[in-house]
Amino acid sequence: MIHIVPQPGDIGLTSITGPVGRLIKVGQWLNGDGFGAYQHAFIVLPGDRLIEAMPGGAIVAPLSKYADREVLYVTLPGLTDAQRKAIGDCALRYEGVPYSFLDYVALAAHRFRLPVPGLRRYVESTGHQICSQLCDRAYRDAGQRLFDDGRWDGYVTPMAIANRLTVDDSLVRSVFEAFAVTPGRWDGYVTPMAIANRLTVDDSPGQQPRRG
Numbered sequence: 001m002i003h004i005v006p007q008p009g010d011i012g013l014t015s016i017t018g019p020v021g022r023l024i025k026v027g028q029w030l031n032g033d034g035f036g037a038y039q040h041a042f043i044v045l046p047g048d049r050l051i052e053a054m055p056g057g058a059i060v061a062p063l064s065k066y067a068d069r070e071v072l073y074v075t076l077p078g079l080t081d082a083q084r085k086a087i088g089d090c091a092l093r094y095e096g097v098p099y100s101f102l103d104y105v106a107l108a109a110h111r112f113r114l115p116v117p118g119l120r121r122y123v124e125s126t127g128h129q130i131c132s133q134l135c136d137r138a139y140r141d142a143g144q145r146l147f148d149d150g151r152w153d154g155y156v157t158p159m160a161i162a163n164r165l166t167v168d169d170s171l172v173r174s175v176f177e178a179f180a181v182t183p184g185r186w187d188g189y190v191t192p193m194a195i196a197n198r199l200t201v202d203d204s205p206g207q208q209p210r211r212g
Contacts, residue, residue, distance in 0.1 A: 001074060001075055001076065001077040001165065002072065002073065002074050002165070002166055003073040003074070003075065004073070005073075006044045006063065006071075006073045007044060007073075007075075007084065008044055008045060008046045008084045008085065008087075008088050009043070009044060009075060009079060009083065009084030009085070009086075009087040009088055010043075010044040010073040010074065010075045010084075011041055011042070011043060011044075011073070011074050011075060011135045011161060011165070012041065012042045012043075012044060012050060012066065012071045012072070012073055013038040013040070013041050013071065013072040013073075013074060013158055013161065013162050014038060014039075014040050014041075014042075014066055014069050014070065014071045014072070015037060015038060015039055015040065015069065015070070016039040016040050037159075037162075038072065038158045038159055038161075038162050039158055040052070040131050040158055041131045041132045041134075041135045041158040041161055042131060042135070043087065043088060043091040043134070043135055043138055044063065044073065044088075045060065045088045045091070045092070046085070046088060048062060048063045048064070049061065049062060049063060050062075050063050050065070050066075051088075051091045051092060051094075051095060051134070052131055052134075053094075053097070053098075053099055053129055053130055053131040053133070053134045054098070054099075055098055055099060056098055057095070057096040057097060057098045058094050058095050058096060058097050058098075058129070058134055059095065060092070060095060072162065072166070074161065074162070074165035074166060075165065076139070076144055076146065076165070079144070083142060083143075083144065086142035086143070087138050087139055087142040087144065088138075089142075090137075090138040090139075090141035090142045091134065091135070091138035093141070094129060094134050094137065094138070097129050097134070099129055099130045099131075099133075130157075131158060132156045132157050132158045132160065132161055133156060135156075135161060136153075136156045136161070137153075140153065146161065146164055146165070147160075147164060
Protein backbone atom coordinates (compact mmCIF):
# COMPACT_ATOMS: atom_id res chain seq x y z
CA MET A 1 0.00 0.00 0.00
CA ILE A 2 1.35 3.41 -1.02
CA HIS A 3 0.91 6.61 0.97
CA ILE A 4 1.35 10.08 -0.46
CA VAL A 5 1.71 11.63 3.01
CA PRO A 6 4.06 9.72 5.34
CA GLN A 7 2.63 8.21 8.53
CA PRO A 8 4.44 6.64 11.50
CA GLY A 9 5.33 3.06 10.69
CA ASP A 10 5.57 3.66 6.94
CA ILE A 11 8.66 2.59 5.05
CA GLY A 12 10.26 5.36 3.01
CA LEU A 13 12.02 4.27 -0.18
CA THR A 14 14.38 6.62 -1.96
CA SER A 15 17.49 6.79 -4.10
CA ILE A 16 21.13 7.31 -3.20
CA THR A 17 23.36 9.17 -5.62
CA GLY A 18 27.05 8.74 -6.30
CA PRO A 19 29.31 5.70 -5.87
CA VAL A 20 27.41 4.38 -2.85
CA GLY A 21 24.13 4.33 -4.75
CA ARG A 22 25.74 2.56 -7.69
CA LEU A 23 27.29 0.00 -5.35
CA ILE A 24 23.91 -0.73 -3.76
CA LYS A 25 22.32 -1.07 -7.20
CA VAL A 26 24.91 -3.74 -8.00
CA GLY A 27 24.15 -5.45 -4.71
CA GLN A 28 20.43 -5.47 -5.48
CA TRP A 29 21.08 -6.76 -8.98
CA LEU A 30 23.13 -9.61 -7.53
CA ASN A 31 20.13 -10.43 -5.37
CA GLY A 32 17.74 -10.58 -8.32
CA ASP A 33 15.98 -7.27 -7.66
CA GLY A 34 17.34 -5.49 -10.72
CA PHE A 35 18.79 -1.99 -11.09
CA GLY A 36 15.73 -0.43 -9.48
CA ALA A 37 14.99 3.15 -8.53
CA TYR A 38 15.29 2.63 -4.79
CA GLN A 39 18.56 1.97 -3.00
CA HIS A 40 17.60 3.08 0.51
CA ALA A 41 14.80 2.42 3.00
CA PHE A 42 13.88 3.86 6.38
CA ILE A 43 11.09 3.73 8.95
CA VAL A 44 8.95 6.82 9.60
CA LEU A 45 8.71 7.71 13.31
CA PRO A 46 6.29 10.01 15.16
CA GLY A 47 7.29 13.66 15.39
CA ASP A 48 8.40 13.95 11.75
CA ARG A 49 11.42 11.74 12.37
CA LEU A 50 12.87 8.62 10.79
CA ILE A 51 15.29 5.84 11.66
CA GLU A 52 17.64 4.52 9.00
CA ALA A 53 20.55 2.13 8.80
CA MET A 54 23.99 3.62 8.22
CA PRO A 55 27.40 1.93 7.91
CA GLY A 56 28.47 3.49 11.20
CA GLY A 57 25.21 2.55 12.92
CA ALA A 58 21.48 3.20 12.50
CA ILE A 59 20.50 6.77 13.32
CA VAL A 60 17.38 8.81 14.07
CA ALA A 61 17.06 11.89 11.86
CA PRO A 62 14.46 14.50 10.85
CA LEU A 63 12.10 13.37 8.11
CA SER A 64 13.04 16.58 6.30
CA LYS A 65 16.45 15.02 5.60
CA TYR A 66 15.01 13.71 2.33
CA ALA A 67 12.84 16.72 1.50
CA ASP A 68 14.89 17.36 -1.64
CA ARG A 69 14.47 13.79 -2.94
CA GLU A 70 11.65 11.75 -4.32
CA VAL A 71 10.47 9.34 -1.59
CA LEU A 72 7.92 6.56 -1.96
CA TYR A 73 6.08 5.73 1.28
CA VAL A 74 4.71 2.20 1.56
CA THR A 75 3.30 -0.11 4.20
CA LEU A 76 1.04 -3.08 4.77
CA PRO A 77 -2.68 -2.29 4.41
CA GLY A 78 -4.94 -1.97 7.43
CA LEU A 79 -2.39 -1.10 10.11
CA THR A 80 -3.84 0.46 13.27
CA ASP A 81 -2.26 3.39 15.08
CA ALA A 82 -1.12 1.01 17.82
CA GLN A 83 0.53 -1.29 15.28
CA ARG A 84 2.26 1.66 13.64
CA LYS A 85 3.58 2.82 16.99
CA ALA A 86 4.84 -0.69 17.72
CA ILE A 87 6.75 -0.75 14.42
CA GLY A 88 8.48 2.52 15.30
CA ASP A 89 9.26 1.36 18.84
CA CYS A 90 10.77 -1.87 17.51
CA ALA A 91 12.82 0.00 14.91
CA LEU A 92 14.30 2.24 17.62
CA ARG A 93 15.75 -0.84 19.33
CA TYR A 94 18.23 -1.09 16.46
CA GLU A 95 19.59 2.43 16.74
CA GLY A 96 23.36 2.16 16.52
CA VAL A 97 23.43 -1.20 14.64
CA PRO A 98 25.89 -0.91 11.70
CA TYR A 99 26.21 -2.62 8.32
CA SER A 100 28.65 -2.97 5.43
CA PHE A 101 28.55 -4.00 1.76
CA LEU A 102 29.48 -7.48 3.00
CA ASP A 103 25.83 -7.81 3.97
CA TYR A 104 24.84 -7.50 0.31
CA VAL A 105 27.49 -10.09 -0.58
CA ALA A 106 26.00 -12.46 1.99
CA LEU A 107 22.51 -11.98 0.51
CA ALA A 108 23.89 -12.66 -2.98
CA ALA A 109 25.65 -15.78 -1.73
CA HIS A 110 22.31 -17.06 -0.49
CA ARG A 111 20.62 -16.29 -3.79
CA PHE A 112 23.25 -18.23 -5.73
CA ARG A 113 23.12 -21.06 -3.18
CA LEU A 114 26.82 -20.84 -2.41
CA PRO A 115 27.81 -23.31 0.34
CA VAL A 116 29.10 -20.71 2.79
CA PRO A 117 29.34 -22.05 6.36
CA GLY A 118 27.20 -20.04 8.79
CA LEU A 119 25.60 -18.01 5.97
CA ARG A 120 22.03 -18.27 7.23
CA ARG A 121 23.08 -17.31 10.74
CA TYR A 122 24.93 -14.29 9.34
CA VAL A 123 22.00 -13.14 7.15
CA GLU A 124 19.50 -13.51 10.00
CA SER A 125 21.71 -11.83 12.59
CA THR A 126 20.47 -8.52 14.02
CA GLY A 127 24.01 -7.38 14.88
CA HIS A 128 24.46 -5.88 11.40
CA GLN A 129 21.60 -4.80 9.14
CA ILE A 130 21.33 -2.98 5.84
CA CYS A 131 18.50 -0.45 5.63
CA SER A 132 15.87 -2.84 4.27
CA GLN A 133 16.78 -5.51 6.82
CA LEU A 134 16.17 -3.02 9.63
CA CYS A 135 12.74 -2.20 8.17
CA ASP A 136 11.83 -5.84 7.73
CA ARG A 137 13.04 -6.72 11.24
CA ALA A 138 11.08 -3.85 12.83
CA TYR A 139 7.89 -5.04 11.15
CA ARG A 140 8.47 -8.65 12.21
CA ASP A 141 9.33 -7.66 15.79
CA ALA A 142 6.00 -5.77 15.85
CA GLY A 143 4.14 -8.86 14.65
CA GLN A 144 3.80 -7.79 11.00
CA ARG A 145 5.43 -9.83 8.23
CA LEU A 146 6.29 -8.09 4.98
CA PHE A 147 7.05 -11.37 3.23
CA ASP A 148 5.27 -14.72 3.47
CA ASP A 149 7.17 -16.56 0.73
CA GLY A 150 9.35 -18.66 3.03
CA ARG A 151 12.49 -16.57 2.54
CA TRP A 152 15.18 -16.41 5.21
CA ASP A 153 14.67 -13.73 7.84
CA GLY A 154 16.76 -10.77 6.72
CA TYR A 155 16.87 -11.77 3.05
CA VAL A 156 15.47 -8.47 1.78
CA THR A 157 16.65 -5.42 -0.21
CA PRO A 158 15.02 -1.99 -0.74
CA MET A 159 13.74 -3.05 -4.16
CA ALA A 160 12.33 -6.27 -2.70
CA ILE A 161 10.21 -4.10 -0.37
CA ALA A 162 9.19 -1.85 -3.27
CA ASN A 163 8.19 -4.83 -5.38
CA ARG A 164 6.26 -6.38 -2.49
CA LEU A 165 4.29 -3.31 -1.39
CA THR A 166 3.63 -1.42 -4.62
CA VAL A 167 2.36 -4.05 -7.07
CA ASP A 168 -1.34 -3.62 -7.92
CA ASP A 169 -1.83 -0.99 -5.25
CA SER A 170 -5.56 -0.26 -5.33
CA LEU A 171 -5.26 3.18 -3.71
CA VAL A 172 -2.86 4.53 -6.30
CA ARG A 173 -4.69 2.79 -9.13
CA SER A 174 -7.88 4.58 -8.00
CA VAL A 175 -6.02 7.92 -8.07
CA PHE A 176 -5.00 7.24 -11.64
CA GLU A 177 -8.54 6.28 -12.62
CA ALA A 178 -10.09 9.27 -10.84
CA PHE A 179 -7.93 11.68 -12.84
CA ALA A 180 -8.35 9.82 -16.12
CA VAL A 181 -4.69 8.92 -16.39
CA THR A 182 -3.88 6.99 -19.54
CA PRO A 183 -4.02 3.26 -18.69
CA GLY A 184 -0.74 2.64 -20.47
CA ARG A 185 1.05 4.77 -17.87
CA TRP A 186 0.45 2.17 -15.12
CA ASP A 187 3.50 -0.01 -14.51
CA GLY A 188 2.61 -1.54 -11.15
CA TYR A 189 3.47 1.39 -8.91
CA VAL A 190 3.63 5.18 -8.77
CA THR A 191 5.66 7.73 -6.88
CA PRO A 192 4.55 11.00 -5.26
CA MET A 193 6.48 13.03 -7.80
CA ALA A 194 4.88 11.11 -10.67
CA ILE A 195 1.45 12.17 -9.42
CA ALA A 196 2.64 15.72 -8.75
CA ASN A 197 4.10 16.04 -12.25
CA ARG A 198 0.98 14.53 -13.80
CA LEU A 199 -1.52 16.70 -11.95
CA THR A 200 0.37 19.96 -11.50
CA VAL A 201 -1.90 22.98 -11.64
CA ASP A 202 -0.71 26.16 -13.29
CA ASP A 203 -1.75 28.92 -10.89
CA SER A 204 -1.85 31.50 -13.67
CA PRO A 205 -5.33 33.15 -14.09
CA GLY A 206 -7.59 31.19 -16.37
CA GLN A 207 -5.38 28.13 -16.50
CA GLN A 208 -6.77 24.64 -15.99
CA PRO A 209 -5.17 21.65 -14.30
CA ARG A 210 -2.63 20.03 -16.55
CA ARG A 211 -3.84 16.64 -17.75
CA GLY A 212 -1.09 15.59 -20.10
